[in-house]
Amino acid sequence: LPDTDDPRYTQFFIRLRDRREAGPGGLVNVTITVTSAQNGNATYTLTGLQQSESGVIVVPPSAREPAQIRTFPPTATDIYVAGVGERENSVLTYQVLDSLGTPITREKRVYARYVPEFEPNSNVFGGTPPTVIPSADSSDEQGRLRASVKSGTQAGVLKVFAYILLPGKQIVSEPVRLTVHSGFPVRSHFTFNTNAYSFAIKKPDFGPTYFVQVGDTFSNPVAPRTAVYFHTQAGVIQTGFEFFGAYTDPNGRAAVRFLGGNPEPTIAGTLRAGRPTYYQKEGYFWLYAQTLGKGTTTIIDSLRALW
Secondary structure (H helix, E strand, C coil): CCCCHHHHHHCCCCCCCCCCCCCCCCEEEEEEEEEEEEEEEEEEEEEEEEHHHCCCCCHHHHHHEEEEEECCCCCCCCCHHHHHHHHEECCCCCCCCCCCCEEEEHHHHCEEEEEEEEECCCCCCCCCCCEEEEEEEEEECEEEEEEEEEEECCCCEEEEEEEEECEEEEEEEEEEEEEEECCCCCEEEEEEEEEECCCCCCCCCCCEEEEEEEHHHHHCCCCCEEEEEEEEECCECCCCCCCECCCCCCEEEEEEEECCCCCCCCCCCCCCCCEEECCCCCCCCEEEEEEEEECCCEEEEEEEHHH
C-alpha cells in the first residue's frame, strides 16, 4: 500500500469458492493479516458458514440482473473555484449491484450517465458551473463506475446522480453532494482593522495587532493560505508565513504585529529608496494590507495610526 489517506487504497474484494463438488457443510474462517514495519501488525478473522448441497438455495437468474446503485463518499466534499490554488476536483465512485446486493460482473456490464444539479450563488451572476467528466461511463469487472467533478468559476452547491437505463426500468443513485466555494479576493469583501489606532511606543517594542478579513465575490472566506502582504510608512510590521500570520486561515483572516522602530513619522519626512516619504502630520502614518485578486488585480486597504 502507498503512504496515503485516500480510503480507496484500502478497499479490497475477494471471492471464496468451494473446491469440492459436494459434501457436508461447516464453518469457514477467513483470516486477514496486515503487516507493517512502521505501524505494527493487525489480524482480523471473518467467520462464515458453508452450507451442504441440500441446504443451498438456488437463486433465479433474474436476481442477478442490475437492480441498484451503491454510492460511495467522494474523495472531497469541498472543492474550490478554479484558479485560486486549492483543490478543484473530486472523484465520485458508484457500484452497480444486483437484487441480492452483489456487485454485477463484467458480463452484466451496464452504461450510466451522470446528471449534475447545480445551485449557484444567488447574488453573483455569470461564470461557469462545475462539470462532470466523463458525462457517461460503463461498469468495470467489479460493477464500479467512476467520474470526476471539476469546478468552474461559480460557487454553490452541487448534486450528482448516476442514471442507468435498462429495458423497462431506470435505476437512479442517491445524490452525491459537494460544495464549490472560495473564489478570488475582492475589494468589497476586504476588511483591514486594528485593536489600536493611537499608541505610545518605544524602539524596539511590540505595538498593536493589525488584522484582515478577506472574502470573495460570493461573500465567502477566500481559500486558506491566501497570502496578504503588510507594509507601513513608519516603523516595521510583520509579514510572511513562517513566523507570522500573514496567510489567511479557514475563516479568511490573517493578523500581524506592528513592531515599532525607525523611521519615526516626523513632519520632515523620511528618505526611502531614493525618494521621500511624507506624512500628513507629525506622529501620523499609514499602514497597508494588500493581496492579489483575479488576474493581476491588486486588492489594497490602508489605516492611519498615531504614534
